[in-house]
Amino acid sequence: MLALADATFPQAVARFADFLRIPSISTDPAHASDCRTAAQWVAGQLRELGLEAALHEVNWAPPGHPVVMGHHDEAGQPGAGDVGTATAGTGTSAGKPTLLFYGHYDVQPVDPLALWQHPPFEPTILQESDGREVMAARGASDDKGQLLTFLEALRIWQAQSGSLPCNLRILIEGEEETGGENLPFFLEAHKAQLDADLVLVCDTGMPNRTTPAVTTSLRGLVADEVTIHGADRDLHSGMYGGAAANPATLMARALATLHDANGAVTLPGFYEGVSKPTEQQLASWRGLFPDENLPLRAVGLAQPAGERGFSALEQTWARPSCDINGLSSGYEGEGFKTVLPASATAKVSFRLVAGQDPEKVRATFRAHMASHMPPDVRISFKPYGASPGFALDRDNKWLAPILEGLSAAWGTKGACIGCGASIPLAEQMKTILGLDAFLVGFAQDDDRIHSPNERYGLDSYRNGIRSWLHILHRLTQPGAAPGQGNAPAPQPR
Amino acid sequence: MLALADATFPQAVARFADFLRIPSISTDPAHASDCRTAAQWVAGQLRELGLEAALHEVNWAPPGHPVVMGHHDEAGQPGAGDVGTATAGTGTSAGKPTLLFYGHYDVQPVDPLALWQHPPFEPTILQESDGREVMAARGASDDKGQLLTFLEALRIWQAQSGSLPCNLRILIEGEEETGGENLPFFLEAHKAQLDADLVLVCDTGMPNRTTPAVTTSLRGLVADEVTIHGADRDLHSGMYGGAAANPATLMARALATLHDANGAVTLPGFYEGVSKPTEQQLASWRGLFPDENLPLRAVGLAQPAGERGFSALEQTWARPSCDINGLSSGYEGEGFKTVLPASATAKVSFRLVAGQDPEKVRATFRAHMASHMPPDVRISFKPYGASPGFALDRDNKWLAPILEGLSAAWGTKGACIGCGASIPLAEQMKTILGLDAFLVGFAQDDDRIHSPNERYGLDSYRNGIRSWLHILHRLTQPGAAPGQGNAPAPQPR
CATH class of the missing domain: 3.40.630.10 (Zn peptidases)
Known part of the structure; x- marks a missing residue:
């Protein structure tokens, strides 16, 4: 034939x-x-x-x-x-x-x-x-x-x-x-x-x-939009700055806790069910990509930014990840406005590998974010797609x-x-x-x-x-x- | 008369x-x-x-x-x-x-x-x-x-x-x-x-x-706009998520370090030259405002969010502060886009009290933010007003x-x-x-x-x-x- x-x-x-x-x-x-x-x-x-x-x-x-x-x-x-x-x-x-x-x-x-x-x-x-x-x-x-x-x-x-x-x-x-x-x-x-x-x-x-x-x-995906609500209006940052809860600051602080110092996602149970590639698989990938950072260099970067101990290839092919896809709060136009924002919104997504439960990840993400809020701040979430790896x-x-x-x-x-x-x-x-x-x-x-x-x-x-x-x-x-x-x-x- | x-x-x-x-x-x-x-x-x-x-x-x-x-x-x-x-x-x-x-x-x-x-x-x-x-x-x-x-x-x-x-x-x-x-x-x-x-x-x-x-x-003000630049284009968060530096994530992490666990600003030398109100002054203020959280309650909040150990009144009248006035990165519209943003921008301002040097605060802020960036990410700043307290x-x-x-x-x-x-x-x-x-x-x-x-x-x-x-x-x-x-x-x- x-x-x-x-x-x-x-x-x-x-x-x-x-x-x-x-x-x-x-x-x-x-x-x-x-x-x-x-x-x-x-x-x-x-x-x-x-x-x-x-x-x-x-x-x-x-x-x-x-x-x-x-x-x-x-x-x-x-x-x-x-x-x-x-x-x-x-x-x-x-x-x-x-x-x-x-x-x-x-x-x-x-x-x-x-x-x-x-x-x-x-x-x-x-x-x-x-x-x-x-x-x-x-x-x-x-x-x-x-x-x-x-x-x-x-x-x-x-x-x-x-x-x-x-x-x-x-x-x-x-x-x-x-x-x-x-x-x-x-x-x-x-x-x-x-x-x-x-x-x-x-x-x-x-x-x-x-x-x-x-x-x-292939990696799955779970996407969530989170909004932190502070005062009932935008405040004058002079009159209130320092004393009033700032949703943008709280958002930054909460998002910053999603990864540990080694780049791993901190949500409890996040890595449950995640299997590592076999040594044979890793050897095969290394054979295919002697320069594992090539894809990063193609877009102007050089250093794998994810979990320490994993190559850039493993980070994208075999490891789940968490990324901020959008951030929005306060005054975003030209110039400067000394406003203390009434709210801050982030779009956050997780790429999942097989073995992870998207809805469990969503639930732990929400609980984690909520746990970082002071008592008089409200936090709300809007779900987007969820698909397993x-x-x-x-x-x-x-x-x-x-x-x-x-x-x-x-x-x-x-x-x-x-x-x-x-x-x-x-x-x-x-x-x-x-x-x-x-x-x-x-x-x-x-x-x-x-x-x-x-x-x-x-x-x-x-x-x-x-x-x-x-x-x-x-x-x-x-x-x-x-x-x-x-x-x-x-x-x- | x-x-x-x-x-x-x-x-x-x-x-x-x-x-x-x-x-x-x-x-x-x-x-x-x-x-x-x-x-x-x-x-x-x-x-x-x-x-x-x-x-x-x-x-x-x-x-x-x-x-x-x-x-x-x-x-x-x-x-x-x-x-x-x-x-x-x-x-x-x-x-x-x-x-x-x-x-x-x-x-x-x-x-x-x-x-x-x-x-x-x-x-x-x-x-x-x-x-x-x-x-x-x-x-x-x-x-x-x-x-x-x-x-x-x-x-x-x-x-x-x-x-x-x-x-x-x-x-x-x-x-x-x-x-x-x-x-x-x-x-x-x-x-x-x-x-x-x-x-x-x-x-x-x-x-x-x-x-x-x-x-x-009165408090003075120093305002700065900071932008973190990652890849040379927005990336597909599936293909790159985990491996490519995410400017939104880096922004959140860097901004989160501007305050310590007690709500104090962490910039080196930030409080140099700041004097505390006298006991007499504090007593007078307490006399004027038996309920120091009243201004917060008027806007839907209840808890002073600033430096621990200072009343809400002191936090706004007598202490310098740092606030995020705007955040912008990636996809901010309706719905969800799994983009890994090429850049993230924050508008940050400091309210200063007498004794602080606005341009010194700006310089230490910039150095602090830059110190949190990985090597292949670029950070840029745009100055706005600076006035002393x-x-x-x-x-x-x-x-x-x-x-x-x-x-x-x-x-x-x-x-x-x-x-x-x-x-x-x-x-x-x-x-x-x-x-x-x-x-x-x-x-x-x-x-x-x-x-x-x-x-x-x-x-x-x-x-x-x-x-x-x-x-x-x-x-x-x-x-x-x-x-x-x-x-x-x-x-x-």
Whole structure:
């Protein structure tokens, strides 16, 4: 199959370009019909592969761009959940899993247009200074090229074997770039059709040019707004300064107690349930990022500011954190006003790792802040989102075959990496569908997603397709291999 | 003279009402000509008393309402500064001091008009529930009634004796309510004409209904804006939270160190030069304010928040303080944005007492804040005003006769009180003219200055006039007395 993938790669690139020509900007109502065209284009691809495919309207919230659903059930293939006894990757599987694949056809706006070297919807193959070829266009990396790696792998599989590898559910949405408010409703409404054993998501990146990766942890979030109320009006700081409680001062003092001298969060029980990365995991990360402060240097900083004893990478990938996201009190305009503020407000959020209970963190935060207030001051809170951290069990049976497939495709051992942010989709798949999401993507940090001159390496595209072929083999035909292509995983020149 | 004052009080009240009918709102350009009318009215009064009087244009800054200057030099009266050897109040004066009197003819706007029980420029005598009579109108207390107490005293003196008590310089400005930007320029430009031995100011209040007072201390101010700069852009709090320095968090931590656990300011040397009130002074204040937390309760608070070991009164009247006047960082709008702010700004001010050096406080504040920053964070400062605290020397030779005069007029021992705020005029008199200002006023806390239904007690007006008569006698004719009026200082019914 890899040989066929190599042989037909030019056609795969042509289809990639076709997809990129559709300006499916989801946030701009002027491009609503383009979004529909993109959805129809994806549905057409799925039908070419032999899946049933349909557009589903989503109108729980704006903008309402259709979701593309593809469906394939093999004759005689057991349904989802019947492969529970399989030991994946060991070749003893009693059946094949049903796979749910997720991607999104919508793209970011293109402003500022003047900064684009080529028109954003006229895909252009460029050669970078190191000789690496990239497809430049809006959406090339996020997420059209990425989602096509999976569909192109299915196309090879179908062409080579005359059938698809297993039962498939394909979900390609069109609102990922606009907040995706419809998706949870859609998942809830289509639980029955989305019966699968695991979810494959292709919308993440690689830690460097050559190391494929599964993002196995994400941080959750709990956000709270706290307001301290002092006097019933702003006071003259001369008449009252020194004697009247100052909510801004009290806010600073209370917020200052949220971390100890070592940068650890002081809330009682905050670290309960937090597990440290294994030595093996840490060694792997150190191997991937010999300069762990590189991301900080890129934004004008140099020193990891978090918990002492943890690298910057650990601080964002594996440790919970507490940050002030907004502060507001008193007079904030130009000049100076000697007002003693009646109130002070802070927006505070915690990034959580798996094992922490968001609502417990919120409750301890509130109790902690309240405990620092003098008796005649009032404190109030306003809750914002709460979502737990995400972590794939290292013993999850699908993880090993996926990493093995990645390693085989790239010629470099696949890594498990973390991500400090939250990806709501991964949580929604778990909470709504009960499925583990495997975040496998081939994007690079310099793909310029959301920025002018977005690009996707043709190495990512080619090895992405190869990766899925390897992974699909290992998930559905343990012990078999997808054959050899013309080349081992190419290295950037 | 007191008998004449009593006998002619109705005419004094009528002149008061005339003055109040002029809507001299200085901040409203529509009332510019009313301000000029008020200035002319004042100049007319001065001329009736036998002073030379003129309007002086002030156009260094808007709005430019004229200053009224009155001038009187007795034939054979030694010039200002020639009474340096006098021991005031002991009757051994070798000459009379030259007095500079300050007041302002401008008034605050009247909004919201609907809340006035009587039209603000139709002065009305009302009887309060305790029987006390008040003149209700905008400007009654601030400052038309107050400044008239002095002019009416001069009128009595002139009528009784056929001359004025001493050399006089009268300065009545029209921009006190608009920031008074022209006044320092005017003082500088008219130094020669403002040659005096001391300044009498009638624009302050009494601690209660019956105790006359000199405000002998004011707090100075030093104001600084501090900004902490972290990353070169706002960061995604998921991708960077925990590892990247957060300027809002650093700001909270640094500001929290400005006070110790006892509420004292921690800057090194901050309390150098600060003297504590004498036991006698404290006893006097306790006598005036048996419930020292009353001012806090009036604004919805109950507990003094400042330095432990000092009463709320001491905290504002006699102790320096540090307050946050504004805080601003990150996302401050509705909702939540998980941004890690690139910067955080605080406006911080210190109220200073006499003996503290404002610029030294600014320098130690800046050094203290900077010392709390990690190496890769930048901190910057923007200076705002700096003025020292004001305190009359308790041994100042003019203080005793003034207090004696007040005590005689009110039948209650005159007090020395403090004020936590800054009155720029008092400082300007000292720094520009080299003169000590004696802040003697008869306003009450419930005079509603700056608010609807402003009023001035006729007891304040009557005893204010009597007070100046007593004071003028003691300053110019030590040993003599202004005679007896019909009544001792009336008590409120």
